[in-house]
Amino acid sequence: xxxxxxxxxxxxxxxxxxxxxxxxxxxxxxxxxxxxxxxxxxxxxxxxxxxxxxxxxxxxxxxxxxxxxxxxxxxxxxxxxxxxxxxxxxxxxxxxxxxxxxxxxxxxxxxxxxxxxxxxxxxxxxxxxxxxxxxxxxxxxxxxxxxxxxxxxxxxxxxxxxxxxxxxxxxxxxxxxxxxxxxxxxxxxxxxxxxxxxxxxxxxxxxxxxxxxxxxxxxxxxxxxxxxxxxxxxxxxxxxxxxxxxxxxxxxxxxxxxxxxxxxxxxxxxxxxxxxxxxxxxxxxxxxxxxxxxxxxxxxxxxxxxxxxxxxxxxxxxxxxxxxxxxxxxxxxxxxxxxxxxxxxxxxxxxxxxxxxxxxxxxxxxxxxxxxxxxxxxxxxxxxxxxxx
Numbered sequence: 001x002x003x004x005x006x007x008x009x010x011x012x013x014x015x016x017x018x019x020x021x022x023x024x025x026x027x028x029x030x031x032x033x034x035x036x037x038x039x040x041x042x043x044x045x046x047x048x049x050x051x052x053x054x055x056x057x058x059x060x061x062x063x064x065x066x067x068x069x070x071x072x073x074x075x076x077x078x079x080x081x082x083x084x085x086x087x088x089x090x091x092x093x094x095x096x097x098x099x100x101x102x103x104x105x106x107x108x109x110x111x112x113x114x115x116x117x118x119x120x121x122x123x124x125x126x127x128x129x130x131x132x133x134x135x136x137x138x139x140x141x142x143x144x145x146x147x148x149x150x151x152x153x154x155x156x157x158x159x160x161x162x163x164x165x166x167x168x169x170x171x172x173x174x175x176x177x178x179x180x181x182x183x184x185x186x187x188x189x190x191x192x193x194x195x196x197x198x199x200x201x202x203x204x205x206x207x208x209x210x211x212x213x214x215x216x217x218x219x220x221x222x223x224x225x226x227x228x229x230x231x232x233x234x235x236x237x238x239x240x241x242x243x244x245x246x247x248x249x250x251x252x253x254x255x256x257x258x259x260x261x262x263x264x265x266x267x268x269x270x271x272x273x274x275x276x277x278x279x280x281x282x283x284x285x286x287x288x289x290x291x292x293x294x295x296x297x298x299x300x301x302x303x304x305x306x307x308x309x310x311x312x313x314x315x316x317x318x319x320x321x322x323x324x325x326x327x328x329x330x331x332x333x334x335x336x337x338x339x340x341x342x343x344x345x346x347x348x349x350x351x352x353x354x355x356x357x358x359x360x361x362x363x364x365x366x367x368x369x370x371x372x373x374x375x376x377x378x379x380x381x382x383x384x385x386x387x388x389x
Contacts, residue, residue, distance in 0.1 A: 242304055
């Protein structure tokens with residue numbers, strides 16, 4: 001540390017060897033010139049002395065060259081030490097260089113983090129779009145069936161109405177005649193030709209089928225609304241998890257119905273504070289995974305209940321199961337046990353993140369050849385800071 005002592009008049013009275021070496025380093029051609037020491041002393045400004053005389057001490061970092069950073073400390077005595085003033089100068093160039101390097105590394109890491117966060121968000125959005133595509137295909141199939149036979153029934157209904165109108169015209173013409181009875185045989189023949197008796201028997205059934213089709217479409221649309229009715233930026237609200245599970249099941253049922261027998265074991269469930277649309281997305285991922293784990297025919301069991309201050313929903317399948325060595329990695333992004341082209345490895349990672357965000361747990365038990373059970377456990381009431389998230 002370089003030390004420079006001042007006399008009562010403020011002139012340089014003493015400079016230690018470190019001060020002389022520092023002055024020579026800053027001015028190699030000075031050759032121990034006293035002016036070099038004075039210029040070193042001049043690094044302490046009038047403002048520094050004013051602060052030191054008030055507070056006893058002042059410190060400031062001074063960049064004297066691109067490669068030299070100095071810490072200049074000014075001391076001013078008081079009381080019995082009044083008049084005692086000195087300057088201590090420490091070379092902090094190496095520390096400053098390390099700090100700059102650390103700041104540069106920090107900036108690089110921050111840029112890399114932002115880049116990775118952006119890439120992760122894009123991947124998550126890609127997974128969501130893939131889920132939406134699968135969802136849309138199933139919904140389209142479920143809607144097309146009732147819409148198809150409603151459309152067919154409307155065509156038949158048009159023919160029936162035309163026949164009934166023609167029959168009404170026949171009755172009206174007969175009633176307008178002076179003696180309607182003479183048209184009895186013609187009316188009977190026309191009625192048989194138009195097959196009115198069959199129309200009268202088939203028409204109520206046709207209308208009932210059409211109404212059932214429209215109600216089916218209405219239920220699907222309602223299920224879609226239930227599936228995503230809470231926005232991401234809204235606060236968590238008390239929600240019926242069973243209702244959300246049922247709505248999600250109806251959405252994905254087209255992918256399951258040809259090979260799955262469904263069993264339900266529902267216990268008493270409270271309303272649970274959550275983002276319903278996000279939890280429904282978890283249910284959708286787990287239901288689709290359960291269906292894909294079943295090769296030909298199998299059973300999916302849905303169960304729910306409450307334990308203390310937590311509610312849980314489990315989805316169990318009798319599929320192929322997950323190898324023990326893979327269980328510890330199934331929630332890692334991009335890890336999948338499915339064949340190439342059938343899974344991105346993001347569905348369970350997204351589900352885990354959603355459940356974790358809700359202060360809950362996503363548990364799994366699996367045995368190869370017997371099946372897998374996923375259990376979503378959520379607190380009935382969220383902590384205050386999370387319920388507003």
